[in-house]
Amino acid sequence: MAIRKFRKHIKPFIWFITILFIASSAMLAYMNMKSSYSRANVYAFKLDGDKISKIDVEKTKVNLTQGYLGDKLDKDLIEVIAFDDVINRNLTLKIAEELNLKVPNSEVNAQYEAIENSVGNKEQFKRMLAVQGYTKKTFKNEIKNNMLIEKTFQKIQEGIVPTEEEITNNYNENKNTLYSEKSLDEAKEDIIKSLKEQRGMEEYLKLLEKIKGSAKIEDI
Numbered sequence: 001m002a003i004r005k006f007r008k009h010i011k012p013f014i015w016f017i018t019i020l021f022i023a024s025s026a027m028l029a030y031m032n033m034k035s036s037y038s039r040a041n042v043y044a045f046k047l048d049g050d051k052i053s054k055i056d057v058e059k060t061k062v063n064l065t066q067g068y069l070g071d072k073l074d075k076d077l078i079e080v081i082a083f084d085d086v087i088n089r090n091l092t093l094k095i096a097e098e099l100n101l102k103v104p105n106s107e108v109n110a111q112y113e114a115i116e117n118s119v120g121n122k123e124q125f126k127r128m129l130a131v132q133g134y135t136k137k138t139f140k141n142e143i144k145n146n147m148l149i150e151k152t153f154q155k156i157q158e159g160i161v162p163t164e165e166e167i168t169n170n171y172n173e174n175k176n177t178l179y180s181e182k183s184l185d186e187a188k189e190d191i192i193k194s195l196k197e198q199r200g201m202e203e204y205l206k207l208l209e210k211i212k213g214s215a216k217i218e219d220i
Contacts (some may be wrong), residue, residue: 157200
């Protein structure tokens with residue numbers, strides 16, 4: 001029931017955060033991990049001079065293991081994927097900054113309240129945040145960063161206008177599968193959305209590789 005409420009009221013890019021609240025085994029893993037770190041050894045590396053905490057990397061590993069990959073991948077490979085994911089996330093926020101994207105506090109507060117209300121119990125929600133290593137402030141910052149990333153993809157897609165030829169070709173390629181019950185005109189809106197997302201991702205990856213090429217990563 002709680003999961004259905006989450007999906008109904010919370011935007012997709014916030015959903016991965018709420019997954020952490022549901023997977024109790026992930027909570028326990030994180031708590032064990034958090035308690036094992038000393039204050040002198042809390043950072044994993046520096047990215048362009050900014051310190052990246054080990055907790056960020058460990059949270060990503062837990063999310064990958066519990067939410068997506070399970071025990072199918074080697075632990076060392078998960079470590080590499082998590083490391084790269086944290087780098088990509090931070091560099092994407094730099095892209096958002098270069099694009100002059102902002103997220104109003106009102107939008108962040110609205111998303112925070114939506115998640116809190118979906119849990120239904122404010123005290124339980126506070127405990128869930130604490131278990132995941134969040135304060136109200138840091139959790140709102142997590143929400144803000146996710147909204148910035150979402151706005152980055154939206155901004156990149158804004159300048160993409162599929163041609164009629166591209167739309168027709170896409171329809172012909174998928175008319176017996178995805179659009180088997182639709183005419184070209186009926187499927188056109190879905191096709192445009194799909195092409196914008198596909199090409200938007202291609203443009204994003206180009207930007208990411210460009211900024212990653214000049215990024216400086218230092219071990220601590």
